Every structure is written in C-alpha cells, then in structure tokens.
Amino acid sequence: MRSLTMTFLQPSCALLACSLFMTSCDRLQEREAITETRDISSHAPKPHADIPSSTRFYDDAKEQPQQRPNFRELLTWTLPEGWKESATPDPMGMRLLDLRFGPNQEGECYISLMPGPAGGLEANVNRWRTQMGQTPYTADEIAKLPKKPFFNRDATFVAFDGDFKGFGAEAAKTGYRMLGLIHSADQATIFVKLTGPKALVDQNTAAFDAFCLSIKPNLPKQE
Amino acid sequence: MSDSSKSLPAKVFAFLSSFGLATSVLVMLLVLTFLGTLEQAEHGLVASQARYFESAFIDRIDIGACWRALAFNAYWDIGNVSLPLYIVPGGYTLMAILFVNLLCGGIVRIRKSPKTIGVIISHFAILFMIAAGAVTHHFAKEGNMNLREGQTADEFLSFHDRVIEIEKVQADPKAKRNVLVIDEAKYRDLTDGKGRTFTSESLPFDLMITSWRKNAQPKRDAEGSRADAVDGYFIQELPQLDETGAAMADEQLGSACVAIAKIKKGDEKQTGILWEFAAAPWTVTVGEDKYLISLVHRTYKLPFAVRLDQTEEEKHPGTERARRFSSKVTKISGDHEEKRYITMNEPVRSEGYAVFQSTFSSGEKEGTGVKSSGFMIVENPADHWPLISCIIVAEGLLLHFLMMLARFIKVNPWVFSLSLIAAFNAAFALAMWKLL
Numbered sequence: 001m002r003s004l005t006m007t008f009l010q011p012s013c014a015l016l017a018c019s020l021f022m023t024s025c026d027r028l029q030e031r032e033a034i035t036e037t038r039d040i041s042s043h044a045p046k047p048h049a050d051i052p053s054s055t056r057f058y059d060d061a062k063e064q065p066q067q068r069p070n071f072r073e074l075l076t077w078t079l080p081e082g083w084k085e086s087a088t089p090d091p092m093g094m095r096l097l098d099l100r101f102g103p104n105q106e107g108e109c110y111i112s113l114m115p116g117p118a119g120g121l122e123a124n125v126n127r128w129r130t131q132m133g134q135t136p137y138t139a140d141e142i143a144k145l146p147k148k149p150f151f152n153r154d155a156t157f158v159a160f161d162g163d164f165k166g167f168g169a170e171a172a173k174t175g176y177r178m179l180g181l182i183h184s185a186d187q188a189t190i191f192v193k194l195t196g197p198k199a200l201v202d203q204n205t206a207a208f209d210a211f212c213l214s215i216k217p218n219l220p221k222q223e
Numbered sequence: 224m225s226d227s228s229k230s231l232p233a234k235v236f237a238f239l240s241s242f243g244l245a246t247s248v249l250v251m252l253l254v255l256t257f258l259g260t261l262e263q264a265e266h267g268l269v270a271s272q273a274r275y276f277e278s279a280f281i282d283r284i285d286i287g288a289c290w291r292a293l294a295f296n297a298y299w300d301i302g303n304v305s306l307p308l309y310i311v312p313g314g315y316t317l318m319a320i321l322f323v324n325l326l327c328g329g330i331v332r333i334r335k336s337p338k339t340i341g342v343i344i345s346h347f348a349i350l351f352m353i354a355a356g357a358v359t360h361h362f363a364k365e366g367n368m369n370l371r372e373g374q375t376a377d378e379f380l381s382f383h384d385r386v387i388e389i390e391k392v393q394a395d396p397k398a399k400r401n402v403l404v405i406d407e408a409k410y411r412d413l414t415d416g417k418g419r420t421f422t423s424e425s426l427p428f429d430l431m432i433t434s435w436r437k438n439a440q441p442k443r444d445a446e447g448s449r450a451d452a453v454d455g456y457f458i459q460e461l462p463q464l465d466e467t468g469a470a471m472a473d474e475q476l477g478s479a480c481v482a483i484a485k486i487k488k489g490d491e492k493q494t495g496i497l498w499e500f501a502a503a504p505w506t507v508t509v510g511e512d513k514y515l516i517s518l519v520h521r522t523y524k525l526p527f528a529v530r531l532d533q534t535e536e537e538k539h540p541g542t543e544r545a546r547r548f549s550s551k552v553t554k555i556s557g558d559h560e561e562k563r564y565i566t567m568n569e570p571v572r573s574e575g576y577a578v579f580q581s582t583f584s585s586g587e588k589e590g591t592g593v594k595s596s597g598f599m600i601v602e603n604p605a606d607h608w609p610l611i612s613c614i615i616v617a618e619g620l621l622l623h624f625l626m627m628l629a630r631f632i633k634v635n636p637w638v639f640s641l642s643l644i645a646a647f648n649a650a651f652a653l654a655m656w657k658l659l
Contacts, residue, residue, distance in 0.1 A: 032409060034423040040390070040400035041378045043528060049392050049513045051503035053454045053495075057441040058502060119371050119593065126373030127593060130533050136373060136553065167586075167594075 045120060078214035080207035083109070101204060107196030109208065111215070118189040124182055125158055128193070132162035132178050148181060150212055151190075155183035164195050177201035179208050240327035248321045255314055258284060261292040267463070267470035269383050277360060278313030315360070322353045337636065341623025348615035355608030363603035364523050367581065370531035371595040375555065377528035379600040383473050384521040387482075387497060389426065390504075392513040404521075410435055410480065420485070427509045428484040428493075430516070435480040436460045438471070441496050453481060453494050482516055484509075525600070526574045528555040532562075534596040536583045548583035550596045565598070577601045618644065 054060050079085075079099070086098040086108075095110040118124060125145070126136035137145075147154035157180070164176035177198040183190045192215070194201065194208050229237065238244060259275035265288040266274070274281060286304040290296060312320070329346030333339055368379040385407040393400060405421055410432040413419055418433035434451070442459040444452035451457050458479045465471050479498040484507040486492070495505035497518035504517035530553040537547040549566035554573060563571045570579040582597030625643055629636035 030419040036404040123374035
C-alpha cells in the first residue's frame with residue numbers, strides 16, 4: 001500500500017511543481033496582439049510629448065516651490081500715454097498686468113498667461129465673441145483671422161464690436177469694442193485683451209498696437 | 224399523463240415553464256439584491272453591480288463586508304471573511320432563466336382565454352422589460368464631456384471603462400490621428416509579478432504592462448532606495464475606502480501601472496508609469512519617432528459636434544446654493560449648425576443620444592476664470608423601453624382586474640373593461656398633457 005502511494009504521490013508532486021513553475025513563468029511571458037484602434041477627432045486637443053514625470057504627476061510645485069518666476073521680472077513693456085495700472089486687483093487674480101485708460105478709466109487692457117494651449121485658439125476666440133454677444137466663428141473663420149507681431153512671432157489678432165458682458169458682470173455694456181492678441185505656444189498661452197466704449201477704443205487702437213509691440217522678454221543686459 | 228410517460232423535451236419544457244423554477248429564480252434574485260446592496264457599502268456601486276447583477280456567476284461573497292453593513296460587528300467582529308464561489312448564478316444568468324421561464328410558462332404554456340388575456344399582456348411586457356435590460360447592458364454607453372465656453376467637441380469619455388491608448392506623434396499637424404487601444408479587461412489582472420506583452424505590427428516596440436493597481440498615485444522616491452522606482456517615482460497603492468470607511472465612487476479611483484516598451488530592433492527598454500490622472504502621456508522615443516502612451520477613460524465618438532456658446536448658473540435667491548445650471552450650445556452636423564438649450568432635466572436628444580447638463584464650473588476654483596459645463600451623455604437604444612413596458616404591464620393588469628370585476632357584478636366583461644380602460648387612458652393623457 002505504501003509503495004503504491006509513493007508510486008503515485010511522487011509523480012503527482014513533481015507534476016504539480018512543474019505546473020506551478022510553468023504558471024509562474026507564463027505570468028510574464030503572455031503576449032497578445034492589439035486589435036482595437038480609434039480615430040481621434042479633429043476637435044481633440046493635441047497632447048504634448050516629452051513631458052517629464054514631475055510635471056505628469058503634478059510634482060513640479062513640490063520640486064521647486066521657491067523658484068516660481070515673477071512676471072514683472074520676466075517681461076518689460078512701455079505704457080502708452082494716458083494709460084495706468086489699475087489701483088484695485090482683479091477679483092480672479094488672473095491679470096498679470098491690469099491697465100486702465102480713458103477719461104473715466106472705462107477702458108481696460110490686461111495681460112494674462114495660462115499654461116499649455118489653454119483650451120485652444122478656437123475656444124478662446126469664441127469665448128471672447130460670446131462675451132461681446134457675437135456668434136462663434138467657425139474653424140475656417142478663425143484660421144483666416146489676421147496676425148500681428150508679438151514676441152517676435154505671429155499672434156492672432158481679433159477686433160469685435162458688440163455688447164460686452166465680462167466675467168461675473170450682471171449686465172452687458174452696450175456699444176463696446178474689443179481688441180485682442182492671442183499667442184499660443186506648447187508651454188503657455190499669452191493673452192492681451194482690450195475693451196472699452198467703441199469711440200474710446202478706436203482712439204487707442206494705435207496705442208494698443210504700440211503697447212503689444214513693446215512687450216519684450218526682460219533679458220539680462222550684456223556687459 | 225404521468226410525468227414518467229412524458230418525453231424528454233416535454234419534461235424539459237415542463238421544468239423551464241414551472242412555477243417552481245420561477246419561484247427559485249425570484250428568491251435567488253432577492254438574495255442577490257440583498258447581498259449586493261450590503262456589499263455596495265464597502266465595494267462601491269459599480270463593483271457590486273458588476274459582481275452580483277451583471278455577472279454570469281458570482282466569484283465570491285464578501286461575508287465580512289455584509290456583516291459590517293448590517294452593523295453586526297458591534298456585537299461580534301468576524302473580520303475579513305470571504306466565501307469563494309463560482310457556482311452561484313449571477314444576475315445575468317438568473318434574468319436569462321427568468322426570461323425563458325416566463326416565455327415558456329407565462330406566454331406559451333398559460334391557458335389562453337379571455338380570463339387570462341390581461342395576465343398574458345403583463346407577462347409579455349415583463350419579457351420586454353428584461354429584454355430592455357439586456358439591450359442596455361450590452362449596447363448602452365454613458366459618459367461625460369466637459370466643455371469650456373467657446374470649445375467644441377464630438378467625443379465623450381466613459382464613466383467607468385478604462386483603456387491604454389498608444390498614439391504616434393504626427394509631424395504634420397493636419398494629419399489624421401488615430402490610436403491603438405488596449406481595453407482594461409486585458410490588463411487589470413496584472414498585479415505584482417504578472418505581466419502581459421501587447422504587440423502590434425504598426426509599432427516599433429512591444430508594450431509590457433505590469434504592476435497594475437486599481438487605486439494608486441505615483442510618489443517620488445525621495446531616498447532613491449526603492450527597487451520598483453521608475454524615473455524617480457513609484458506606484459503607491461491607495462485605499463478604496465474613504466475616511467468614513469465607505470467605498471469611494473469608481474470615478475474617484477485612479478488606476479496606475481508600469482509600462483515597459485521593448486524596442487523591436489535591439490535590446491533597448493524604456494520604462495514609464497501610466498496613471499489615470501496624469502497631466503500628460505508618457506513618451507516613448509524610437510529613433511526620430513515619438514509615441515504617446517496614456518491610461519485614460521474610454522473615448523466614444525458622437526455623430527455630431529457640440530460647441531458650448533454660453534453657460535450660466537442660477538442660484539437660489541440670497542444663497543450660494545445652485546438652483547439650475549443651463550447651457551446654450553450649438554449642435555454641429557457637417558455644415559449644419561443648430562442652436563439648442565440644455566438645462567437640468569431637460570436634455571437635448573438627437574440621433575439616439577441624450578445630452579444632459581450635469582455640472583457647472585465658474586472657473587474660479589481652477590483659476591482660469593473661464594466658465595465650463597459638464598454634460599452627461601447617454602446612448603441607449605432601449606432608452607424608453609422600461610417606460611413602455613411599465614405602461615403595458617399596467618394596462619394588462621388593469622384589463623385583468625376589470626374583467627374579473629365585470630364577471631363578479633355580472634356585466635359584459637369586454638364592454639365594461641375596454642370602456643373603462645379607454646376612460647382611464649383618456650384621463651391619464653389629459654393629466655399628463657396638463658402637467659407637462
């Protein structure tokens with residue numbers, strides 16, 4: 001009886017051990033073909049390549065908390081005559097430079113900066129058009145928008161007339177005009193936006209262009 | 224005819240159409256509903272639904288979780304006790320059996336007479352409702368789409384289905400983009416020590432997935448001492464229960480895994496961590512080409528595009544509590560544009576899809592100052608089937624009760640029942656018309 005047990009037990013144990021060994025090997029050897037594909041919509045944002053792990057995992061801020069650049073140290077600009085910085089900070093804290101002009105300071109011009117493409121040119125242009133009570137542009141219309149030089153590159157220029165209802169405003173301001181420049185790069189998108197009563201904006205259009213041209217990187221002086 | 228003299232098909236039919244089978248299935252469904260509801264407290268709605276109601280067989284019952292849900296642990300804590308099972312039928316199997324049972328017993332075998340016509344109609348409607356459940360289970364898609372003002376999209380993301388996507392970066396920005404997709408079902412078993420290599424002829428590398436976690440977060444390997452660190456980070460597993468001990472919603476769980484790209488030409492390997500909440504994909508570089516690999520929710524395509532023109536939040540007077548979110552959108556189909564208005568409980572329905580307003584953001588929290596809307600998108604071919612079947616069940620039972628009443632009061636059952644049903648329906652239609 002004993003010998004019979006051993007006769008069957010030993011091969012069974014060996015077989016079990018082999019099967020366990022083979023199972024553990026197979027755990028890393030399995031292969032499978034990828035069969036599913038998907039077309040990406042033309043509306044989908046384009047992702048960026050070569051983003052470091054610290055950025056992918058939102059670890060940048062922890063990495064260098066003290067080295068956040070100061071906007072005023074990065075750029076220089078020349079204020080047009082009659083323009084001055086707003087005395088009160090904007091409630092959203094989004095405006096890096098917030099300017100006022102006009103007899104009653106009703107004209108506004110500000111610079112803002114957002115990381116990445118910030119939703120894309122189409123979304124931002126149409127958001128501004130909606131603020132002016134205008135219907136959104138199609139992709140073709142946006143592609144045909146004029147360009148103006150900005151930071152040694154071309155930025156998209158927009159000029160809309162309409163009733164302006166800014167963020168958080170209760171009612172729209174009638175007879176307004178908006179001028180704007182949007183420059184989008186992989187790392188960030190910079191906006192220069194001017195709004196005010198149409199006549200006042202028309203008087204300051206040249207000043208707006210000069211102001212945009214004056215915004216330059218604050219490079220260290222060569223000795 | 225005695226049972227022993229019946230042929231085998233007759234015996235099978237008798238079993239499938241029997242009251243005993245119906246009773247057994249209904250009792251088991253009751254037990255599954257009870258256990259699934261208890262387990263939901265710790266495992267979450269999605270996991271419990273999948274285990275008890277969508278499965279062919281239940282893989283295990285978490286007795287410990289059920290015990291704690293009943294608060295019995297206050298008297299006797301049994302700890303984590305699990306009953307591994309593979310023989311108890313799940314909700315899917317039971318509903319299939321119930322369908323066959325009702326079809327055989329409630330439609331084919333039932334005596335056909337004016338007395339039973341109402342019951343037969345009701346049985347038919349219940350079959351229709353079970354079929355609606357099957358169609359929803361197999362073909363319905365649900366997800367969300369977030370749009371900022373001015374933004375256009377024609378894709379939405381599944382709430383619960385995850386995939387790994389591989390996209391080759393195109394040099395031409397106008398080139399048509401497409402991705403290879405690996406469904407989560409193909410890698411969610413790949414916990415520590417397990418790996419699977421995914422291959423495609425269109426890729427210059429094979430992709431091995433390993434160390435998958437259901438809920439995790441990449442953590443910096445500050446001391447550089449971890450053997451499992453990848454590019455200075457390791458996957459730290461997180462609990463799936465919140466501070467109160469309740470299961471976190473499936474959408475709050477962020478899965479992660481390690482991906483190893485084995486370059487086909489040569490022995491080079493590139494290793495990265497894929498995380499569901501990562502800000503950007505992981506990049507694999509092969510020669511001049513770059514490939515973006517990301518772990519994301521499954522993307523579904525809409526047959527039309529939606530542009531968010533304007534979104535508003537209406538608050539209860541004098542409070543910060545939201546009363547209503549609404550959105551003015553443009554539905555774009557080719558060159559055709561159509562203005563539509565979406566608000567809570569008033570979705571836009573088109574081409575088999577329903578677009579519901581679900582969330583609103585003023586942009587203040589995100590620091591962007593740009594308002595955005597979240598839309599829930601549902602595509603369900605059986606969207607209205609349960610409502611239709613409920614109405615038919617009600618009509619069938621009403622007919623049955625009225626015919627029984629007519630016999631009792633000795634009037635013509637057909638005239639009495641059908642005239643009253645017509646009157647009830649007219650009153651119901653009038654009430655609905657006035658209400659809506």
